[in-house]
Amino acid sequence: MGDRTAFRTCPLCEALCGLELTIDDAGTVTRVRGDAEDPFSKGFICPKGATLGSLDGDPDRLAEPLVKGEKAGWDEAFEAVREGLAGVIGRHGRDAVAVYVGNPTAHSIAGPLYTAAIVKALGTRNLFTASTADQMPKHVSCGHMFGDPLAIPVPDLDRTQHLLMLGANPLESNGSLASAPDFPGRLKAIQARGGKVTVVDPRRTRTAALADEHLFIRPGTDAFFLMALVHTLFAEDLVTDRLPGRVNGLDDLRALAVDFAPERVASATGVPADVIRRTARELAAADRAAVYGRIGTCTQAFGTLNSWLVDALNVLTGNLDREGGAMFPRPAHMPVYRRKKPFTTGRWRSRVRALPEVNGELPVATLVDEIETAGEGQVRALITIGGNPALSAPNAARLDRALAGLEFMVSVDPYLNETTRHANVVLPPPRPAQTPHYDIALTGLAVRDYARYSPPAVPLPDGRPSEADLLARLAMVASGADGDPAALDEMIISTTLAKATALPGSPVHGREPGELRKMLDTGTLTEQRLDMMLRLGPYGDGFGADPSGLTLTRLRTEHPHGLDLGALRPRLDEVLCTTSGRVELCPSTFAADVDRLHAALTAPRHDGMVLIGRRQLRSNNSWLHNVPELVRGSNTCTLQLNPADADRLGVAAGGLVRVTSRTGSVDAVAEPTDSVMPGVVSLPHGWGHDRPGTRTGVAHRHAGVNVNAVTDEQEIDPLSGNAVFNGVPVTLEALATAQAR
Numbered sequence: 001m002g003d004r005t006a007f008r009t010c011p012l013c014e015a016l017c018g019l020e021l022t023i024d025d026a027g028t029v030t031r032v033r034g035d036a037e038d039p040f041s042k043g044f045i046c047p048k049g050a051t052l053g054s055l056d057g058d059p060d061r062l063a064e065p066l067v068k069g070e071k072a073g074w075d076e077a078f079e080a081v082r083e084g085l086a087g088v089i090g091r092h093g094r095d096a097v098a099v100y101v102g103n104p105t106a107h108s109i110a111g112p113l114y115t116a117a118i119v120k121a122l123g124t125r126n127l128f129t130a131s132t133a134d135q136m137p138k139h140v141s142c143g144h145m146f147g148d149p150l151a152i153p154v155p156d157l158d159r160t161q162h163l164l165m166l167g168a169n170p171l172e173s174n175g176s177l178a179s180a181p182d183f184p185g186r187l188k189a190i191q192a193r194g195g196k197v198t199v200v201d202p203r204r205t206r207t208a209a210l211a212d213e214h215l216f217i218r219p220g221t222d223a224f225f226l227m228a229l230v231h232t233l234f235a236e237d238l239v240t241d242r243l244p245g246r247v248n249g250l251d252d253l254r255a256l257a258v259d260f261a262p263e264r265v266a267s268a269t270g271v272p273a274d275v276i277r278r279t280a281r282e283l284a285a286a287d288r289a290a291v292y293g294r295i296g297t298c299t300q301a302f303g304t305l306n307s308w309l310v311d312a313l314n315v316l317t318g319n320l321d322r323e324g325g326a327m328f329p330r331p332a333h334m335p336v337y338r339r340k341k342p343f344t345t346g347r348w349r350s351r352v353r354a355l356p357e358v359n360g361e362l363p364v365a366t367l368v369d370e371i372e373t374a375g376e377g378q379v380r381a382l383i384t385i386g387g388n389p390a391l392s393a394p395n396a397a398r399l400d401r402a403l404a405g406l407e408f409m410v411s412v413d414p415y416l417n418e419t420t421r422h423a424n425v426v427l428p429p430p431r432p433a434q435t436p437h438y439d440i441a442l443t444g445l446a447v448r449d450y451a452r453y454s455p456p457a458v459p460l461p462d463g464r465p466s467e468a469d470l471l472a473r474l475a476m477v478a479s480g481a482d483g484d485p486a487a488l489d490e491m492i493i494s495t496t497l498a499k500a501t502a503l504p505g506s507p508v509h510g511r512e513p514g515e516l517r518k519m520l521d522t523g524t525l526t527e528q529r530l531d532m533m534l535r536l537g538p539y540g541d542g543f544g545a546d547p548s549g550l551t552l553t554r555l556r557t558e559h560p561h562g563l564d565l566g567a568l569r570p571r572l573d574e575v576l577c578t579t580s581g582r583v584e585l586c587p588s589t590f591a592a593d594v595d596r597l598h599a600a601l602t603a604p605r606h607d608g609m610v611l612i613g614r615r616q617l618r619s620n621n622s623w624l625h626n627v628p629e630l631v632r633g634s635n636t637c638t639l640q641l642n643p644a645d646a647d648r649l650g651v652a653a654g655g656l657v658r659v660t661s662r663t664g665s666v667d668a669v670a671e672p673t674d675s676v677m678p679g680v681v682s683l684p685h686g687w688g689h690d691r692p693g694t695r696t697g698v699a700h701r702h703a704g705v706n707v708n709a710v711t712d713e714q715e716i717d718p719l720s721g722n723a724v725f726n727g728v729p730v731t732l733e734a735l736a737t738a739q740a741r
């Protein structure tokens, strides 16, 4: 037969690149290239995508379930899950089972379609996800400003003339909360058309080096800087009211910003007052501008205020919902006629620290408290789905110890790693090549409207469940019922169709749900659900209402390289669902939190060293370190510090430094570099692969240290519950190499 070619979207990061896979007779992926015909990524690929074949064929990847560390059949494994969960629920109640959902779950088709059902089946309030180690502040800010926590505006990269970017390094991360294949190329294009890119970051990153201007900022002080920009816009009469009558709170925001003159925040932020003023003026003067803040601004004590002020600036400069500004994508699978409830948080609270629920989940920073603290409602069992909190959570070392004490744990994960080694049962999903793909979560954040469906490139062997099958069965088992997992999809399909036919404004209003059910794609139930979503979506065929509209069959057969649905269009009216029906520029919750910001500005400054994180081009959080090609060269876990600090400590390149915080210490290899500002040290996350009981041989040999042994689970952004990874106070001590632990 020989080699054949298959196409799929890369599932590794948020950039949505199209890939061309070469597959041999045995079903092995022998080559991966960028898919030149993908209308969005146009052949772009990064080193991670290029090694997807190695990841796919990794001999350490689990091929069958593990029960107590031993290989087991699927029925046996699910029986063990049933017993384990039923036992814990019987003894301690439903909240005793917690669920942790990790990052790759957002990059799959199965994750977004099935994890909610698992949580619902369990009936637990203890849901935790990587979102509270990531972007939860943005959900909270958009929830309060626009009414919908998923209405996240993205910078219109391809048409903007001015991009002010804080706490993001897309040249290494390839972008986040703004899906844009070849983000670097899109930045260069801004410059090529005469625009300007400004980067605000405590490190001169690759992105900062590419930018027209880089402002070093003291970690954790972005909210002062952003407030000073707001202050300047008001003080210099530079506010553009481009949405007259549609914005509440302009005067309130003006009043709040009065105290944050550039001169008042300059020493705290490290950004000179005249530079702050100039930045505000340039932003206001630019033809089309966008402010964009990412993980560096979220994983901070003022994460929500930062996220809010970023979009407040987009409103004040007249750039919200405008071409070249900050715009709302219109994903093809998301109906626009949905009826949405106004956003609230705190519908319940965590048991131990009384932290408010946000988006139905509790902060991962308090998962360990819930496991360790005895009493009614204590967490005794955990389900992890595509997550590695033993490395990724704040104070992960404490969580790692706590996981060992659980009564029962099950992990849906392809690897036996730092987290899953604690699981009684591991249920491995199939290889990427055997997995279908449609980016449900990330197409809603893309800088162009875009859809792509990739069927599995290699068929699954008989009896091997897909990740969707696996999660559906887990939901069934979790509910305690004995039924067919297919009933879950059927129920979701019938409920969705019943709602859609009943809602005025929907393209199928008044029709018969049973008739629509019969029209769905003939593929798997997952495909039928996707077909339903696409057909009800803004580009859909409305089940025949618009015969030229989108269906899954059409997407799959006519657009195997993906379908470009065009540049983003203004759609504020479709998106807004605040109680007032207006954009809330100054929500009261945020205004109240500005008191804390005031207090921080006037409090005595911490003069010691602070720790921040960084991402590496050849990593992906904790789980690509087992790919040999990716752990070569510059992809090592080093402590970057300014040469002045290195001299003061008496440490040279390659020497060991003990980094100590309230929670613990790690001994890291020093990398002096003037790309880090004085007083700041940077360690990447996702390393620390030296634990016993894992099966990731390559990663074990390139272990590195876990930065989250020194981050602090007690420090959170109070409005979102998000972890604080940046600006962690630490002390440093140079070690004689022999002392290294």
Ligand SMILES: Nc1nc2c(c(=O)[nH]1)N[C@H]1C(S)=C(S)[C@@H](COP(=O)(O)OP(=O)(O)OC[C@H]3O[C@@H](n4cnc5c(=O)[nH]c(N)nc54)[C@H](O)[C@@H]3O)O[C@H]1N2
Pocket: 013, 014, 103, 134, 166, 167, 168, 169, 170, 172, 173, 174, 175, 176, 200, 201, 202, 203, 205, 217, 218, 219, 220, 221, 222, 294, 295, 296, 297, 300, 612, 613, 614, 615, 616, 617, 618, 619, 620, 621, 726, 727
């Ligand atoms: N290659 C690679 N790509 C990835 C990942 C990966 O691990 N590797 N991870 C993926 C994931 S899960 C995510 S969420 C995205 C994240 O994507 P990005 O948000 O682009 O993430 P980073 O590259 O970590 O960039 C964050 C920047 O914030 C800076 N920073 C730290 N503290 C502060 C501060 O207080 N203020 C300001 N202004 N800046 C600060 C850091 O120096 C860093 O340069 O990347 C995704 N893509």
Ligand SMILES: Nc1nc2c(c(=O)[nH]1)N[C@H]1C(S)=C(S)[C@@H](COP(=O)(O)OP(=O)(O)OC[C@H]3O[C@@H](n4cnc5c(=O)[nH]c(N)nc54)[C@H](O)[C@@H]3O)O[C@H]1N2
Pocket: 101, 102, 103, 104, 105, 108, 130, 133, 134, 295, 299, 385, 386, 387, 388, 389, 391, 392, 393, 412, 413, 414, 415, 417, 429, 467, 613, 614, 620, 621, 622, 623, 685, 686, 707, 708, 711, 725
């Ligand atoms: N100090 C510090 N800590 C951080 C961050 C930081 O910047 N600094 N960043 C935070 C951010 S942004 C994030 S998103 C989190 C990530 O936190 P997590 O999601 O907890 O961690 P990952 O390392 O992404 O772990 C992914 C897990 O999913 C598994 N996996 C891979 N593919 C699949 C699949 O197809 N299906 C399933 N079921 N599992 C799969 C992997 O084997 C691995 O166990 O880390 C956070 N932690």
Ligand code: SF4
Pocket: 010, 011, 012, 013, 014, 015, 016, 017, 044, 045, 046, 047, 048, 049, 050, 174, 181
């Ligand atoms: S940039 Fe992201 S999506 Fe594109 S190839 Fe690399 S890892 Fe995959």
Ligand SMILES: [Mo]
Pocket: 103, 134
């Ligand atoms: Mo993330």
